[in-house]
Amino acid sequence: MLNSRPIAFEKSAPLLEVKDLTVSFANGKFLPVKNLDLTLYPGEVVGLVGESGSGKSLTALSIMGLLPHGARMESGTISFQGRPLHLASPNDRRALCGRHMGMVFQEPLTALNPVLTIGEQVAEIFRLRQNKSPARAWKLALDLLTQVGLPNPAKSMESHPHRFSGGMRQRVDIAIALAQNPELVIADEPTTALDPTIAAQIIRLLKDMTASRGAAVLFITHNLRLLHDLADRVLVMYAGLLVEETGGDLSSPLHPYTAGLLQALPPRPSEKRPERLIPIPGQPPAPGERRPGCPFEPRCAQKLPVCQETTPPMIEATPGRKVRCHRQAHA
Numbered sequence: 114m115l116n117s118r119p120i121a122f123e124k125s126a127p128l129l130e131v132k133d134l135t136v137s138f139a140n141g142k143f144l145p146v147k148n149l150d151l152t153l154y155p156g157e158v159v160g161l162v163g164e165s166g167s168g169k170s171l172t173a174l175s176i177m178g179l180l181p182h183g184a185r186m187e188s189g190t191i192s193f194q195g196r197p198l199h200l201a202s203p204n205d206r207r208a209l210c211g212r213h214m215g216m217v218f219q220e221p222l223t224a225l226n227p228v229l230t231i232g233e234q235v236a237e238i239f240r241l242r243q244n245k246s247p248a249r250a251w252k253l254a255l256d257l258l259t260q261v262g263l264p265n266p267a268k269s270m271e272s273h274p275h276r277f278s279g280g281m282r283q284r285v286d287i288a289i290a291l292a293q294n295p296e297l298v299i300a301d302e303p304t305t306a307l308d309p310t311i312a313a314q315i316i317r318l319l320k321d322m323t324a325s326r327g328a329a330v331l332f333i334t335h336n337l338r339l340l341h342d343l344a345d346r347v348l349v350m351y352a353g354l355l356v357e358e359t360g361g362d363l364s365s366p367l368h369p370y371t372a373g374l375l376q377a378l379p380p381r382p383s384e385k386r387p388e389r390l391i392p393i394p395g396q397p398p399a400p401g402e403r404r405p406g407c408p409f410e411p412r413c414a415q416k417l418p419v420c421q422e423t424t425p426p427m428i429e430a431t432p433g434r435k436v437r438c439h440r441q442a443h444a
C-alpha cells in the first residue's frame with residue numbers, strides 16, 4: 114500500500130475539512146484537543162488512534178456538534194461538503210448531521226431504544242429513510258445484521274437490546290449507522306468488545322459499504338494494528354495533538370510514539386520479535402498539565418535537548434506523510 118493518499122482521492126473535493134480545532138474545558142485551563150487539522154475525502158477510510166484520554170472522542174463529538182457540557186470549541190472551522198458546520202444553527206446542524214453523517218458511539222447502549230426490538234430499530238431506518246415496504250425493510254435489516262456478524266440474526270432481530278452483550282449492541286449500532294446510508298460514518302471504538310477477527314471484518318465491511326458509494330469513514334481505535342492495510346490513512350493523536358499522519362502501511366512509523374504503540378501490541382504471526390509486549394514507559398500528561406516542549410518528551414527514548422523547549426511543528430516528511438517530531442525535523 115502506498116504511503117500517500119491514493120490519487121483518486123486527490124481529485125475530489127474534501128467531504129469533511131476540520132481546521133485548527135481546539136476544544137477546551139474549565140474556561141481554557143485544559144485543552145483536550147489542540148489545533149487539529151483533519152481532511153476526509155469521499156471514499157476513504159481514515160483511522161484516528163491514540164491512548165486513552167488523547168482527545169479522539171472529543172474530536173469526533175466536535176464534528177457531530179455533540180460536545181459535552183462544559184466543553185467549548187475554542188477555535189477552528191468544520192466544513193462538510195463545503196458547508197461551514199460551525200456556523201450553522203443548532204437545528205440546522207442537527208438536521209445536516211442526521212441526514213449525512215452516522216456515528217457509532219463508544220457507549221453502545223445509549224444509542225439504542227430499549228423498548229423496541231433490534232429488528233424494529235434497524236428495519237425502521239430502511240422504511241423511513243429509503244421508503245422501503247415493511248417486508249423489504251425487514252429483509253434488508255436481516256441482511257445487514259448478518260453482515261455485521263450478529264449471531265443467529267433472524268432470532269436476534271426479535272430481541273430487545275438489554276438481552277445483548279456490549280459487543281452485540283455495538284454491531285447493531287454499526288448496522289444502524291450504515292442503514293442510514295450516510296456520506297460520513299464516524300465509528301468511535303466500535304470494536305473494543307469484539308475479537309480481532311470480527312473487528313477486522315467490521316472495518317472491512319465499513320470500507321466496502323462506504324467506499325463503493327463515495328462515502329468516508331473516520332475509524333477511532335486504540336488498536337493501531339487493526340488499521341494496518343485497512344485504512345487509507347492513519348492519524349495518531351497524543352495529548353490532544355496530532356503527532357503523525359501516515360498511509361495504511363504502518364510498518365515504518367516516523368514518530369517514536371507511533372512506534373511505541375505498535376511495540377505495545379502483541380506481534381503478528383509474521384513478525385520476528387518476542388511475544389513479550391513492550392509498553393510505553395510513563396504516562397500521558399494529566400488533564401490541564403502545562404509544560405513547554407513536546408508533550409511526548411518525558412516518555413521518549415529518542416529525545417533531543419530541543420524537545421524540552423519547544424513543541425515541534427507538524428512537518429511533511431515525505432508526500433502524504435506528516436510528523437510532529439524534532440528528530441525528523443532535524444534529520
Ligand SMILES: Nc1ncnc2c1ncn2[C@@H]1O[C@H](COP(=O)(O)OP(=O)(O)OP(=O)(O)O)[C@@H](O)[C@H]1O
Binds near residue numbers: 145164165182183
Ligand atoms: N465531559 C468531560 N468533562 C471533563 N473532561 C472530559 C470530559 N470528556 C472528556 N474529558 C477529558 O478530555 C480528555 C480527552 O477525552 P476523550 O474522551 O476525547 O479521550 P479519548 O481519546 O476518546 O479516550 P478513550 O480512548 O479512553 O476513549 C481526557 O483527559 C478526558 O478525561
Ligand SMILES: [Mg+2]
Binds near residue numbers: 171219302
Ligand atoms: Mg474515546
